[in-house]
Amino acid sequence: MIETGMMEMNVACNVCNDSVTLTVNPVDVIQWQRGKFIQDAMPYLDADERELLISNTCGTCFEKMFGDDCEWA
Numbered sequence: 750m751i752e753t754g755m756m757e758m759n760v761a762c763n764v765c766n767d768s769v770t771l772t773v774n775p776v777d778v779i780q781w782q783r784g785k786f787i788q789d790a791m792p793y794l795d796a797d798e799r800e801l802l803i804s805n806t807c808g809t810c811f812e813k814m815f816g817d818d819c820e821w822a
Contacts (some may be wrong), residue, residue: 764814767810769807771798 756775761768775792781790787799795807806814 758802760801760805760811762810763805764810765807767807767809769801771799771802 754775755772755794758766758771758773758778760771764786771794773794777790781787781802787794791799795801797811800811801807804811
């Protein structure tokens with residue numbers, strides 16, 4: 750990770766409209782947008798936070814939709 754200033758991103762869940770503020774490195778976001786796997790670009794975010802960025806679905810809503818026994822989780 751290249752050290753630059755961290756920034757806050759406000760991300761809302763498309764299902765419940767709850768909003769979460771994530772602190773991310775903007776360089777990492779660009780790397781992810783250019784194709785780097787999100788878990789490699791932003792390992793400091795937990796799985797729920799990464800899913801929120803990927804699908805705009807919070808962990809609670811994701812679990813309600815798919816359950817907590819997903820094979821890929």
